[in-house]
Amino acid sequence: MSLYEKMAWLFGGVGVVLVVASLVAYRLSRSKFAERQPETLDNLKQRIKAWWVMVAVFAVCFTLGKGATIVLFAFTSFFALREFISLTPTRPSDNAALVLGFYILLPLQYWLIYTDWYGFFSVLIPVYGFLTLGIMAALKGETIDFLPRIARVQWGLMLAVYCISHAPALLTLPIAGYEGQNFLLLFFLITVVQASDVLQYVFGKMYGHRKVAPNVSPSKTWEGLIGGGLAAALVGTGLWWITPFEWWQAWLMSVLIVALGFFGGLTLSAVKRSLGAKDWGVAIQGHGGVLDRMDSVSFAAPVFFHATRYFFGS
Amino acid sequence: MNLLSEALIGAMKLLVGGYARWIGALPSARQRIYFANHGSHLDTLVIWGSLPRALRPTTHPVAGADYWGKTPLRRRIAGKGLNALLIDRSGSGKPGEALEGLRVVLRQGDSLIIFPEGTRGKELLPGPFKSGIYFLAKEFPEVELVPVYLENLSRAFPKGAWVPAPITCSARFGKPIAVGPEESKEDFLARARQAVVDLAPVPEAAS
Numbered sequence: 001m002s003l004y005e006k007m008a009w010l011f012g013g014v015g016v017v018l019v020v021a022s023l024v025a026y027r028l029s030r031s032k033f034a035e036r037q038p039e040t041l042d043n044l045k046q047r048i049k050a051w052w053v054m055v056a057v058f059a060v061c062f063t064l065g066k067g068a069t070i071v072l073f074a075f076t077s078f079f080a081l082r083e084f085i086s087l088t089p090t091r092p093s094d095n096a097a098l099v100l101g102f103y104i105l106l107p108l109q110y111w112l113i114y115t116d117w118y119g120f121f122s123v124l125i126p127v128y129g130f131l132t133l134g135i136m137a138a139l140k141g142e143t144i145d146f147l148p149r150i151a152r153v154q155w156g157l158m159l160a161v162y163c164i165s166h167a168p169a170l171l172t173l174p175i176a177g178y179e180g181q182n183f184l185l186l187f188f189l190i191t192v193v194q195a196s197d198v199l200q201y202v203f204g205k206m207y208g209h210r211k212v213a214p215n216v217s218p219s220k221t222w223e224g225l226i227g228g229g230l231a232a233a234l235v236g237t238g239l240w241w242i243t244p245f246e247w248w249q250a251w252l253m254s255v256l257i258v259a260l261g262f263f264g265g266l267t268l269s270a271v272k273r274s275l276g277a278k279d280w281g282v283a284i285q286g287h288g289g290v291l292d293r294m295d296s297v298s299f300a301a302p303v304f305f306h307a308t309r310y311f312f313g314s
Numbered sequence: 315m316n317l318l319s320e321a322l323i324g325a326m327k328l329l330v331g332g333y334a335r336w337i338g339a340l341p342s343a344r345q346r347i348y349f350a351n352h353g354s355h356l357d358t359l360v361i362w363g364s365l366p367r368a369l370r371p372t373t374h375p376v377a378g379a380d381y382w383g384k385t386p387l388r389r390r391i392a393g394k395g396l397n398a399l400l401i402d403r404s405g406s407g408k409p410g411e412a413l414e415g416l417r418v419v420l421r422q423g424d425s426l427i428i429f430p431e432g433t434r435g436k437e438l439l440p441g442p443f444k445s446g447i448y449f450l451a452k453e454f455p456e457v458e459l460v461p462v463y464l465e466n467l468s469r470a471f472p473k474g475a476w477v478p479a480p481i482t483c484s485a486r487f488g489k490p491i492a493v494g495p496e497e498s499k500e501d502f503l504a505r506a507r508q509a510v511v512d513l514a515p516v517p518e519a520a521s
Contacts, residue, residue: 103477
């Protein structure tokens with residue numbers, strides 16, 4: 001099958017899933033369920049609508065190519081970082097550090113990915129950004145809360161820019177015998193993460209009892225994690241034919257993505273809690289903010305990138 | 315609406331969101347004076363741009379001529395872009411003279427956006443208010459006085475910074491206040507300031 005045939009099948013498949021989901025939501029809205037749990041139903045409808053938009057955006061990116069995809073993720077990072085910094089109590093004197101992060105490091109990171117400069121994009125923020133932010137804050141001379149202040153900006157940049165940027169970086173990964181098909185790897189990652197999020201939610205609602213970390217996230221249960229995670233791993237295994245992996249390797253990769261996605265959600269919930277908020281923002285109806293959707297991706301993308309690079313890269 | 319306004323508001327929304335939160339008042343074509351805390355040069359744009367499109371042509375932000383009138387570009391942005399009314403803040407004229415331009419606008423039936431602190435502050439909460447708002451409230455009792463709290467702006471674009479950092483900002487509109495018949499100037503100014511302070515969001519207790 002050619003790349004385009006594969007993509008046609010994939011988008012067709014996702015389209016069918018979304019049509020079925022939309023029909024189910026329509027049926028539910030005309031049943032007793034709508035009276036008993038109107039909020040759950042509203043949330044479901046908004047989620048389905050947001051997925052239609054996401055799939056459409058992805059299809060457009062695929063059609064336009066690597067540049068468009070990188071720009072899409074750069075904007076995603078921008079809004080995710082904006083949400084992170086907005087909730088974080090920075091001080092007016094942090095303006096210069098934020099300007100450096102938003103207007104220099106963020107575009108530079110994505111430009112380095114675009115030009116395929118692996119040796120630089122993988123150290124830009126953890127090394128140069130890390131050191132520069134400290135130096136700038138020290139030169140500014142304000143020592144109140146010095147460490148928490150620079151740590152917050154660095155966390156924001158690592159999560160929202162560095163980690164998320166590894167998703168489009170999959171497009172640049174050289175894999176022998178897989179040339180020109182890297183978009184499918186990105187599709188694989190996003191599909192497994194999204195499937196994992198929704199299946200964990202569904203399994204958690206149906207069977208959830210034991211909470212993994214009740215202080216951090218009341219909605220995350222062991223039943224949801226294991227049931228939803230295994231189901232999502234099955235989805236990933238079923239997609240082995242679009243990846244450079246054997247079916248069992250696809251299963252292992254899916255488990256890795258599911259586990260990191262889960263811990264991403266959990267860790268960011270803890271960050272949110274410590275900042276006294278429930279959602280990161282209001283950007284996507286039914287999904288909270290951009291970071292609420294991207295928390296799993298931000299943890300799964302860099303590890304999936306490096307695992308694939310280590311075992312399959314050429 | 316002209317292209318310059320659209321471009322300014324578009325850029326502002328991309329960078330800082332500029333969401334309107336109608337907490338104690340709803341958008342209305344009634345004649346109003348919006349008064350807000352002042353922390354950045356973006357304040358004017360955020361309040362004016364967060365108003366519904368239909369209200370913008372008849373709502374004039376009041377801006378200092380010493381800054382916004384200094385170069386032709388700034389004058390153009392303030393006048394054509396933001397529909398602003400420039401006033402002299404130097405205090406060289408007779409007392410109350412600076413308000414003359416505001417009175418003209420109010421007599422026309424248009425609305426105003428004012429920053430009663432008179433200058434940009436660095437703190438989250440506003441400093442003491444100057445008395446202009448009291449005199450306007452006395453002279454134009456039929457005009458609604460709407461308090462507005464601008465959230466995060468002093469963080470996004472503080473005094474002395476070159477470019478705004480993208481931090482989500484919002485304009486929180488509160489319940490209108492009016493000056494009481496017997497109320498002293500000091501009492502009213504303190505109450506007006508408190509109306510803005512009360513709109514500042516209290517962070518939910520971390521749990």
